[in-house]
Amino acid sequence: MTIPEISPPPAGSGKHLTFNSPLSAERADRMLEILIARKPMTILDLGCGWAELLLRIAAKVPEAVGKGIDLHEPDIVRAQRTATARGIDKRVSLIHGDASEFTTSADVVINIGAFQAFGTIAEALVRLRELVLPGGCLMFGAEYWEQTPTPEQLSKLWDGTAVTDCQSLAELVDEAISAGFRPMKIETITRNEWEDYETGHMADREIWLAANPDHPEAIAVKQQLDSQRSIWLRGHRDVLGFAYLILIPTLA
Template identity: 55%
Template structure:
């Protein structure tokens, strides 16, 4: 019997985040225009964005690290298929074990590898070379979740799990960055992402209705769909921040709202 696929493997997704081709192409073009020599993707998944940047910036070399072995296998296979094996390496293991200074550092949906968002931003700020950028992707609350919404989200979901978008950007500034671009995933990107996560398993169920494992898989898919449609849909946002290091002469980041920071325009 054909075994059921793994839910959430991302087999039918280009990216393991709510990221459209249009947005990805813009990020790649913006980064490649800086002519980076080195690119590091920490928490790379299968490294799709890293591979696209290397293809667009032929003078660059890259490294990707992720703790999920199947994703690293997929990344290496894709790199070989695109003729990039001589310019990129993929390491299986915690991102903390593979820190690399680079002209472009990517950390998208993987800040947990370093602890909190603030922890991640502090670590990553030390890796971006002068003149380089960090592409940082993280969740935020589009609006405060109600108790009913939280009850349908991931186990133990709390309002304290995220801040709002302004708070997320403030954390980046406090870590010593300036935001070159602030953008957020659209409803369409979320729908493509959530539907894509489930698509392979949903197709399998339709073709294997009588399989002994079908019922259990249906229950898992229904739970996952409820987490999205009854839980975080319309409440959880995802930001893509293009950040440049900004280090004061003292070597310390300006606290958000400190007198040293210029006043916001009115």
């Protein structure tokens, strides 16, 4: 049998996903309408991935300009391609770089699953508060513990995961309030959103593996996929939640 020469898709490409976070289209539309109703003129997405949220706001607010920053260059390339296809590339700057190094303020600031760029959640919220212009808001997304994991559950998660890596939902909201925000909207994802996100991230490599079982890289791809799936199904399923907060800065 001839060994196919096509290489496996890179892990984490998100080819089968619309959003680079566990987020349904219905929830995205609902939360973006809240942001759009505030008539933002400037949008800043820190750790933007392929910037789908940023691009959707920019498309619906023709006067707005936006900026997205991410360390993962393939995501920025994808975002730029999408912006061009939607005809908004002249109003949106997409930058391959470190989000923590940018100090531009904006009416709407977005930080979804990327608080680590600024340190801890508490440190990130304090820094992000400084970037929200008066009258603006922050859309913040982060993990939280739905229940405190046992040592056995922690052992099935990513290497080095500790209980202190996350907080409860109440503690997460308290951190936002301590940083100078009030919560306008608090939403938590459903199991279906987790499932769509996890399987979506693995789908292209699973399809490739099924079609290329004799490829020299097949064993390594299978091991990576099996490990990733186990962390989800045996580890964080029903233990780790994800919250979306729309936060309004309090008057200083």
